[in-house]
Amino acid sequence: MFLAVLILTLSIAMFFFYIQTICLKILRQEFDRDYFLPIVNANRLEFPSVRKAVEEFDAPIDYARFCMMLKCDFLALSYLLKNAANESHRYTPQDRLLILYFHLTYFMLRLRHFLRFEEKTPFLRLTAILQFFGNVVGLRVSSTHFREVSASDYLLTL
């Protein structure tokens, strides 16, 4: 009985550890330039300002406002992932895994807030996921030929 509980606990911990490691390895992908910047500008996304506020200023985190900003950015980017320059209008398995990871990290953020633990790490991780989504959308858009229409013009018409 004790051994089974021990194996169960360790295995579940290892399972989530491996899932998280895979997600972090995907997020570490390097893009040759910042494809996310035009996407951020065209859609007035706010996660770069959240990251800047969390990283650079030593002030207390405005939890409710930052959560709302990240959630709105997530909704916008997940829509773009599915529909912008995506012929199949479907998420890839990689997108799905990272969307799941976003939800899990968001849940952990709420849990940490409830338990009054440090919130900086999950905030930064959420912004990293959103930046990755922005890079993927930007890369797709920049690789698509729209004749005379620029990437940001195309995004504004969506």
Added chain:
Amino acid sequence: MSGITASNLLSYAGYTLEAGLLVYLLAHGYAKRLWELVFYLLMSLSVIGARSYTLHHYGLGSSQYWNCYWTTDLLLVLAAFVVVASFFRRACSENQEMWQFVRLLLGAVLVAITIVSFFSLSSHKDKVFSLFIVQFSQNLYFASLVLTTLLYLMTLKMEVADERLGLLVCGLGIEFAGPAAGLALFYLARGAELSRLVGVYFFPLCDVGMILTWFYAVSRVPDLAKVPRPTVGRVDGTPAYARGNISHF
């Protein structure tokens, strides 16, 4: 959709992915460089074939199927152990002294598991061989899970730069950790609905998770020796890592 149908669908998705990855590896010339993956996939597909044949000819309740199931299970766990050992070798490619030590450790683990499995069956002298196979494969399975974790920690400690190896190890970790947790839960919640759900959905999902991770590692992560240098301003010059995100119209 009934649980059995869903389980079958997930299992067939796993088999299709395994066959697809095998074809991909062979078609792209990875057979030599990633021989351990080819070996494991070939073994897994052969096991599926052997089990299907026995099930079709002898039935689910037959002793032939029982023997076939557990013998092939042992072969599969041994194949996974070989994959773990080969990943250890890759991780120690620049440190031969460490590899000598790891090789000794892996041999000792295998011998220890054989001895422990044999002595734990001393009370069942009538069916020693068949029960030994079951016990041995279960012990080796859990040992492989622990060894995979050690391997991953070793790659972190030794700062192994091979990103692909890291992802391959993570895939293997999911394949070991998921079912180990499922089996423990199965044991603790005997007869409960939860344990049935674990068996129906979770085991095939872990298999699919491992194959997808391996697929990603092989197709999207560049070889350590062939990491491209980034070029600025051209989509053609995007890293191999990122290139797969492009949807071509």
